[in-house]
Amino acid sequence: MSNTNEFDVIIVGGGHAGTEAALAAARQSVRTLLLTDNIETVGQMSCNPAIGGIGKGHLVKEIDALGGIMARAADRAGIQFRTLNARKGPAVRATRAQADRMLYKYAVREAVEHQPNLALFQQSVDDLIVTDGRVAGVVTRMGLRFAARAVVLTVGTFLGGRIHVGTSQFGGGRAGDAPSNALAERLRDLPFDVGRLKTGTPPRIDGRSVDFSRLAEQPGDEPAPVFSYLGSRSEHPRQVPCHIAHTNPATHDLIRERLHESAIYSGEIDSVGPRYCPSIEDKIVRFADKASHQIFVEPEGLNTTELYPNGISTSLGFDTQLALVRSIDGFENAHITRPGYAIEYDYFDPRGLQASLETRHLPGLYFAGQINGTTGYEEAAAQGLLAGVNAALAVRGREPWWPRRDQAYLGVLVDDLITRGTLEPYRMFTSRAEHRLLLREDNADLRLTPTGRDLGLVDDHRWQAFETKREAVAREQRRLADLVVRPDDVTDDALTERLGGRLKEACKAVELLRRPNLGYADLRGLPAVAEQAVDPVVAEQVEIQAKYAGYIERQNAEIDRNRRHEDTRLPDGLDYAAVAGLSSEIREKLARQRPATLGQAARIPGVTPAAVSLLLVHLRKGE
Numbered sequence: 001m002s003n004t005n006e007f008d009v010i011i012v013g014g015g016h017a018g019t020e021a022a023l024a025a026a027r028q029s030v031r032t033l034l035l036t037d038n039i040e041t042v043g044q045m046s047c048n049p050a051i052g053g054i055g056k057g058h059l060v061k062e063i064d065a066l067g068g069i070m071a072r073a074a075d076r077a078g079i080q081f082r083t084l085n086a087r088k089g090p091a092v093r094a095t096r097a098q099a100d101r102m103l104y105k106y107a108v109r110e111a112v113e114h115q116p117n118l119a120l121f122q123q124s125v126d127d128l129i130v131t132d133g134r135v136a137g138v139v140t141r142m143g144l145r146f147a148a149r150a151v152v153l154t155v156g157t158f159l160g161g162r163i164h165v166g167t168s169q170f171g172g173g174r175a176g177d178a179p180s181n182a183l184a185e186r187l188r189d190l191p192f193d194v195g196r197l198k199t200g201t202p203p204r205i206d207g208r209s210v211d212f213s214r215l216a217e218q219p220g221d222e223p224a225p226v227f228s229y230l231g232s233r234s235e236h237p238r239q240v241p242c243h244i245a246h247t248n249p250a251t252h253d254l255i256r257e258r259l260h261e262s263a264i265y266s267g268e269i270d271s272v273g274p275r276y277c278p279s280i281e282d283k284i285v286r287f288a289d290k291a292s293h294q295i296f297v298e299p300e301g302l303n304t305t306e307l308y309p310n311g312i313s314t315s316l317g318f319d320t321q322l323a324l325v326r327s328i329d330g331f332e333n334a335h336i337t338r339p340g341y342a343i344e345y346d347y348f349d350p351r352g353l354q355a356s357l358e359t360r361h362l363p364g365l366y367f368a369g370q371i372n373g374t375t376g377y378e379e380a381a382a383q384g385l386l387a388g389v390n391a392a393l394a395v396r397g398r399e400p401w402w403p404r405r406d407q408a409y410l411g412v413l414v415d416d417l418i419t420r421g422t423l424e425p426y427r428m429f430t431s432r433a434e435h436r437l438l439l440r441e442d443n444a445d446l447r448l449t450p451t452g453r454d455l456g457l458v459d460d461h462r463w464q465a466f467e468t469k470r471e472a473v474a475r476e477q478r479r480l481a482d483l484v485v486r487p488d489d490v491t492d493d494a495l496t497e498r499l500g501g502r503l504k505e506a507c508k509a510v511e512l513l514r515r516p517n518l519g520y521a522d523l524r525g526l527p528a529v530a531e532q533a534v535d536p537v538v539a540e541q542v543e544i545q546a547k548y549a550g551y552i553e554r555q556n557a558e559i560d561r562n563r564r565h566e567d568t569r570l571p572d573g574l575d576y577a578a579v580a581g582l583s584s585e586i587r588e589k590l591a592r593q594r595p596a597t598l599g600q601a602a603r604i605p606g607v608t609p610a611a612v613s614l615l616l617v618h619l620r621k622g623e
């Protein structure tokens with residue numbers, strides 16, 4: 001792509017939301033520009049170098065199923081992989097990768113640089129061009145003007161970013177980067193609902209100054225899990241262990257004594273931080289009776305000695321940070337390479353967005369990532385992908401797309417944000433989804449790749465791999481459904497033991513698979529099953545679908561029942577004042593949020609089932 005200043009879609013910000021948005025738009029063959037204030041930080045992990053975890057891993061798989069980059073990059077950068085909840089049911093099993101920060105960044109940058117229809121340009125965006133009530137482009141700090149029909153803002157923690165370390169404060173988008181103040185002011189002038197949130201990060205430590213013999217080693221899983229549906233173990237770099245350390249009563253006494261230094265407790269910061277990633281000072285105050293907290297000591301990469309001590313995020317003064325770290329067993333001589341800090345930044349109430357992530361107030365402008373009040377790379381990337389898809393769809397004159405809550409965690413995320421808003425940094429958990437058994441990591445491709453293909457996000461290579469897997473699953477399901485197992489067929493001792501003795505009567509192989517204590521691996525004790533080579537991923541899918549068939553059917557039936565109302569569209573200009581019987585409070589809420597469907601209306605806090613019935617009656621009257 002040669003330099004021009006006219007594009008179809010402009011993405012502002014090269015973080016996790018921005019890179020997925022840019023790739024998703026460009027994959028739909030619209031001319032896309034990724035404008036970011038520093039090309040060196042494209043794909044940078046601002047905080048801990050890890051991808052995935054419970055709920056988050058599910059999002060990563062969904063991004064991958066829709067052709068995104070996050071899982072591919074994690075496979076190429078992951079230096080320790082684990083399956084969390086491995087002994088629990090498949091719905092809550094989740095992949096987590098400790099990443100080499102640099103390798104991750106390189107993988108994302110390479111994807112961006114090799115993507116057709118995508119140009120990369122280094123400039124900070126200071127202003128938006130607004131023409132006839134629509135966004136029409138952006139203006140950079142140098143005064144360069146770029147025109148586009150859609151603009152996606154993914155500027156993370158940079159808007160009015162203010163960093164706190166003890167009593168010192170300074171402007172910053174994250175450590176080492178300037179804040180985005182001009183853009184923040186411009187956005188504050190527009191009719192968006194702005195708020196402040198905060199987050200924090202721990203000090204980083206030089207591994208050469210740590211006595212690892214005093215820490216517990218935590219190796220990765222063997223064999224290492226793979227993140228992407230197209231990934232393979234052979235892509236993983238060298239694997240290394242993490243370690244576990246603990247705070248102790250001396251650490252806690254010190255923090256209590258110096259609490260007045262912390263920006264949060266001194267009253268310098270009154271914005272809300274991530275509930276599930278609290279600072280160490282928060283933990284000491286909130287869980288005062290606990291004598292110790294766990295710290296995961298995570299390597300930052302293969303070619304660096306820096307460590308990320310996960311669990312001691314702090315905004316205490318530097319001297320206190322040093323004393324705090326050195327009070328921990330194994331860290332007596334620790335050298336801090338970067339101080340921990342807290343950062344406050346602007347975010348916008350996501351109830352001002354449509355499900356496509358287009359802002360309601362300024363057509364053509366989309367928001368994705370931390371700017372919408374979320375926290376985490378995965379939440380940001382998932383939104384980025386969705387905003388990029390929809391910006392390009394709009395340019396192509398097509399209807400917007402978003403998944404439903406029963407189709408994807410991405411659907412849960414967007415629906416939660418736009419209907420409920422958030423007063424604290426929002427992170428994903430499996431408990432946020434009503435239909436957990438359907439939204440598993442193992443079937444994100446089966447749920448979403450066909451849609452990704454329709455949207456132009458899934459290339460031929462991914463599609464072929466997907467179809468091969470889907471057909472192999474169907475073939476094996478048919479084979480096990482047809483295969484009759486007679487008592488005499490069971491000659492394998494291990495299988496006989498698992499069956500609790502001799503099989504009493506003939507049955508289909510699939511029926512054996514439904515028994516709670518039998519897995520696909522056990523069935524391979526039957527010569528008729530073992531004779532066919534089956535890919536372990538296919539075997540896993542066949543096993544899960546057979547075992548949970550009853551539950552899945554019940555969930556699907558429930559979804560069908562709810563869907564009748566869920567998808568009922570509410571007209572854009574619906575006059576809520578004309579809906580008989582609604583309380584003025586509910587009327588106001590609906591008029592302010594303008595839900596697109598009856599389902600969305602029902603999830604707005606304070607909108608009662610009775611109000612939903614009144615809406616339904618009103619819609620029927622108008623038919």
Ligand code: FAD
Nearest residue numbers: 013014015016017037046047124125156200369370376380
């Ligand atoms: P970012 O990754 O921040 O990317 C924003 C991008 O926009 C950057 O490339 C930036 O250079 C660019 N940019 C900004 N302004 C402009 C402009 N005007 N013009 C052009 N480009 C611009 N997440 C957790 O899950 N748990 C945590 O505990 C946690 N702690 C954190 C602590 C700190 C100190 C920070 C900074 C972040 C933390 N995060 C944490 C959050 C995590 O980093 C973000 O959720 C994630 O990076 C958000 O992705 P994003 O794409 O929205 O924004």
